Amino acid sequence: MNARAVEAGAMEANADRGGPAMLLTGMLVLALLAATNVAHGETNLSLAQVLSALTRDADPLLRDMVRDFRLPRAVVGLLGGAALGVSGALLQSVLRNPMVSPGILGISAGSHLFIVLATVFAPWLLNLAPLPLTLAGGWMAVAMVWLLAGGRRASPLRIVLAGLIVSMTLGGITSAVLVMNETEARFLLAWSGGMLRQNGWAGASFAWPWILGCLALVMLTARQLDLSMLGEETARALGQRTRLVVLACLGAVLVLTGVVVAVAGPIGFVGLVAPHLVKLAGIRRHAMLLPASAIWGAALLLGADTLTHVFGSLTRTPPVGAITAAIGAPWLLWLVLRGRRHGAGFAPMTPFGVRPRPLLPWPLTAGLLGLGVLGTLLLGLTVVGGLPLSPGTVLAALAGEGSAVAQRIVLEFRLPRILAALLAGACFAVAGALIQDALRNPLADASVIGVNAGASAGVLLLLAAWPLAAGPVVSAAALAGGLAAAAAIFGLAWRRRLMPAILILTGIAVGAICGAIVQILVLDGRFTGSPLVWLIGGLHARGWPAVQVLAPALALLLPLGLLLARRVEVLAFDDLTAGSLGLDVGRTRLGAGLVGVALAAIAVSQTGPIGYVGLVAPHAARLLTGHRMRPLLLLAGLIGAILLGLADIAARLVVRPAEVPAGAVVALIGAPYLLYLIHRSDRS
Template sequence: MNGHSSEKTSINMTWRIIGIFGGGLAVLFVLFILSLGFGEAKIPAGTVMKGLLNRQDVMEHNLLWDIRMPRTVIGILAGAALAAAGALLQTITKNPLASSDTLGINAGAYFMVVLGMVAFPALQHQFPFVLAAAGGLLAAIVAYLLSGGKTATPVRLALSGMIVSMVLGAFTSALFIFNKTETQNLFLWGSGSLIQLNWDGVQYAWPFVLVLLGVSVFAGRQFDALELDESTARSLGQRVGLTRAVGLGISVLMAAIVVSVVGPIGFVGLVAPHLVRLGGIHKHRLLIPASALWGALLITAADTLARAVRSSVGEMPVGAVMAIIGAPWLIWLVLTRMKNISGSGPGQSSMSIGGVALRMRFIPTAIFMSVLLIVIILVSLSLGGTRIPIGDLLSSLVQRGDDSYSVLLNLRLPRTLVAAAGGIALAISGVLIQSAVRNPLADASIIGVTSGAGFGALIVLFAWPAMTVIALPIAAMAGGALAAAFVFFLAWRRGLNPSVLILLGIAISAIASAGIQVMIVKASIWSGNSLIWITGSTYGRGWNQFYSLLIFLLILLPVAYYLGRKIDLLAFGDESSVGLGLPVRGTRLWAMIIGVLLAAGAVSSVGTIGFLGLIAPHAVRMMIGHHTRRSIILSGLLGGLLLVIADTVGRTIMAPKEIPSGLIIMLIGAPYFLFLMYRSLVKKG
């Protein structure tokens, strides 16, 4: 009986292998022909076949071989490399969410290529792969170590990779804004583009990809051993550390090659290996080539779809199409396949990040920070292209227009107050969201609100540019609210589990970010204010934005303060909170709703400013410990203070040229946030 069952299993496995490889190759061949046929000028399938079998010196055949064939082939190579890298990374980290994009490898390689174009153009031109590999390797090591290494949970690894990507994205944005001439052509490439003008990219990439794939397949048995418990693998004579290092090196090199030629493309390394594993293949000598095959299939399908469904603004970048395909896959994976996601893992159940709170007295601290905020606002009003002495400034503010500086103040005062109000809203939003998901490394950008709001605002900037004053805040709030509502809806059946919320937020952020990339690239708004707004800016803000923010704060802050005591109980964990009589799901939902509304209102006025909702609550928690009501007040004051300082520095340090406030916050917040990740890791250890 057992022999019969074993034989039946073996037959089933054989058919599965035939289906995965044979079916995959058949579908890839069809997509290959379709890819060659679609474009500005469609080529019938019959003409494509004739051109492949017997090339003639006619326009269709030349177009086929010189333009479309390199694009299709580089897509196949890129998909194969990214998928194989994802399969290896998932094995090395024993984490189903590992891939070159979730570990920050793509972002690291992208940053180094852009930096090379600006600072080392000769080196970048001769050795683009070297810079990309260095950036990818460094990003992967940082993300892996910050997540806790071998003990990392899937959520923590995904969050660490996202944070590293955000940090590198901040520096990449700085390079774009300060070097528009040198980097303008890289923005489309940064969205993931397979466009090739000749065979150079293919000739550069194919030897590396094939050799690395061959090495990884040859070392398949060593990678199989990593699936075992580490002590068991060592007892079998396996050199686990060396195997991990080799696997990481191969993965980084493959991802770096892809990024250096076609830009960062996400989700391929996440989706393709899972599809193959669902088919029952787990041995690496089959898993790696099968993943490579289905990765090639996925990118070819995405690129063909991008060219087949052309809008009035042209085709979408393939990276954006893959995000739209891959993000729903991540959502499905989180909701159906990852049954044991825990909301009480390291860095989730505790709002501490390590270290001892300074235990500063609340009332003196609040008074000091309030006075400091007023002083900084006055200093900000006095600085700029035309400096206003403090005495004349106070006189002009009191006399309301009698002084010669009144016109200037009518420009600076509302802008500075918008910065203060926006900082207050973002910081308090961070307090509420971190408390609701019980994760000190979460804010509006983590659960998709910031990207959703930015996407909504860009739709207005693109479709109705004359209506931006009225429609922009509404669209931003609607986009942020819709993104959050979708995340809450999907996570509701899982009890609004904090880990589920974060992973779903990452997926929704990817979709919204793909939409933002498409509009910036295709709507020809690179040279306008849209990129600056997306980075976060207080430029040109007036009384209308201040009044709308003030209304938000007057309505929502009392509600947030009222919820403070209930939110404090969430820190004890779900079971303990229920035992204390707290309606956990309802409290978490209300905290998230208020936090989302505050963030969306701020984004509608000051753009997509990241890190502020992360920095301020952490700094306050280090000052006074965990106390939600006091954190709301002090975090708000600190957030306002930081954004006013960023606004002042941005418009004075390189005057008359302005640096977006959000960029300054990101450049300050990025190193600080990496420090927080390190502190939480030390606490965990």
């Protein structure tokens, strides 16, 4: 207690050093960026023209351009940036986690999903109550992150990963809704990337009372937030009601983020970067930290919006959310790699959902799961499609007998597609098992550490340059993008000895950079079809070429994983213990990671970036076989095959004759199951 008091006194004495200079600099930068933002656009204006547009005698066209379009855009950018900057500062303080922000915790994704659902299915509700909608989405995302991270026992890294998984899930559902409602998607697609463009003052008029009111109320909690930084026990000893402070700040964050999403769409990384910029100047007390974060958040967002006009035009302006991600992701990468304590506070996590004693001998379990794979195969050959076939008809077609029509349906259309689903599911699952055990983290897989995002960027870069590229070339581009992202992740983390926390956080940052590229290219508009279909992931129109890629990959890389299995098991101990047992920790982790990444990248190249299979299947396998790595890889592969096979069947049956992307179905299955596993693990 005395040590904490001394620390608090030292913080009070030095907290505001550099604060006034930071505030003054921020206000000057903000004023300059605001003027630049209003002056720049499809037609650049001088400062004199901007000022003259505000007078009564101004040219009507110039006056309307400045007053009704550019000034509202600048005001929304100022308000939105301030709201996001303060939201990030609040979350980092109450969670005592420097890596969090509304975007990283999934709050923006939840608000975004509810706005999209209302726009498509209940436009009247969006017009009537936009803020309650965004609040409901934000609360849902927070609840999912809280459960996924493990509640009050959550570690900083687990919170970040849980937020990323929730964002991925909700984003996949949002994309599926957009794909199935193309008319509404034309406007929503641009707004979904973050867009400050305004048509009048309606957005600013809606936003300013909520944002300024929340900012004023938050300033009243500055002293309580200072106490929170001393730790929960010390704050309680000093009389603070810690839960009330956390709930109040979380409520403010939800309101601030919800208002921004309602008027400008989801915009990430402003809430991460702005508070860190302020803290680099030595500001720690929240009476100075919060207003400084608001000023620098506004400056960041206005600056990013100004850059959209430098790199685009009126019809092809990159989304401001992509620009903030392109700025913020390298910042996150810098924060990760500059830490001097080698990931302190981001310790690896033990797997959940592990059964110490298998219910059955694993060969018997494998046999039962093999029967499940055969059942899934038969189901995919019989019930899907416009013409259901009996099992006898299918077996006759496989034997080369029966009608020519039945043989063509089975052998040319249904069989290759269901085989591709089974093989891809096995690849995703084995990759997830290897990556989770190599990184000692149950929330890690290729989709989380950025490989899927790299594959997506590779595909869209190819299609932007060559819109009519053939399927094999698209698959090669996806494979190249995924492997390039993996090379960047492992290369950047190599100097930190491939520490698990550093690898994961580096993957998140690299994935965010690739995601920014994807956002910009999606809105570029040069594609012959909707790229969202591929970005969600699915098996539509997959044939024998996909099988010819996936089968050899699994046949080659699964044995390599089995050869590494014994050494990967030793990684379950900490690095020091594993090294003392004679294991080359860095090389083992690199080898297992590369095999897993290669499997995932090849699967993504054929199916698109399907998530959750690599997250869920290994945990389901651990419930059946425990920690033994070789049985785990085999059982995970079988479970992954069944999971993706059934998801693809469901994707073709839910809204027949249309088709839901299989990636969205997997997310709807995987998210509740993952929450169940965590709940079961916490109870035990």
